[in-house]
Amino acid sequence: MRPLTIDLDGLAQALSSRNPACYLDLLSGRLLPFDGDPELGRELESEPERYLAIEPLESRDGYQLMEEFLASVRHPHAYHQLSHALAGRKPVRAFRHVLAEYPELERAWAEFEAARLRELAIDWLADNDLHPLGPAL
Numbered sequence: 799m800r801p802l803t804i805d806l807d808g809l810a811q812a813l814s815s816r817n818p819a820c821y822l823d824l825l826s827g828r829l830l831p832f833d834g835d836p837e838l839g840r841e842l843e844s845e846p847e848r849y850l851a852i853e854p855l856e857s858r859d860g861y862q863l864m865e866e867f868l869a870s871v872r873h874p875h876a877y878h879q880l881s882h883a884l885a886g887r888k889p890v891r892a893f894r895h896v897l898a899e900y901p902e903l904e905r906a907w908a909e910f911e912a913a914r915l916r917e918l919a920i921d922w923l924a925d926n927d928l929h930p931l932g933p934a935l
Contacts, residue, residue: 801928801929801930801931802824802923802928802930802931803827803930803931804822804923804928804930805827805829806916806919806920806930807912807916807919808829809829809852809919809922809923810912810915810916810918810919811915812829812852812854813852813854813855813915813919814854814855814860816854817831817854819831819832820832820851821842821849821850821851821852822849822852822928823848823849824847824848824849824850824928825848829852830849850926855918857890859918860890861884861890863910863911863914863915864880864884864889864890864893865884866914867906867907867910867911868880868881868884870906870910871903873900873903876896876899879896879899880893880896880897883895883896
């Protein structure tokens with residue numbers, strides 16, 4: 799594995815983003831969102847081996863995180879509402895709407911999601927034969 803200093807939280811955010819245009823600079827470890835900047839576009843074309851596209855997680859992966867979190871919910875009424883939300887239409891929106899009614903669970907969800915996304919970022923790096931290194935760990 800190749801060691802690389804990288805912002806794991808930034809990578810986790812890129813993986814969970816709906817914006818698929820983000821790249822990892824394999825020389826610097828920087829995350830580069832591509833917003834149509836012509837200079838970055840030229841760099842991507844001229845040195846394609848230097849940049850690795852960060853593909854966002856599938857929506858089913860986000861749904862799976864919610865199911866994992868649901869398994870830890872001990873509040874019976876909240877569990878029932880969250881379970882119903884995940885089984886219905888627009889489950890992500892409904893899940894977040896229910897969480898808003900339970901501030902403690904909403905905070906727990908935010909912590910759980912951040913931790914799991916960080917783990918997924920580490921897995922993504924390993925899948926791409928990269929190893930996080932330095933202060934960004």
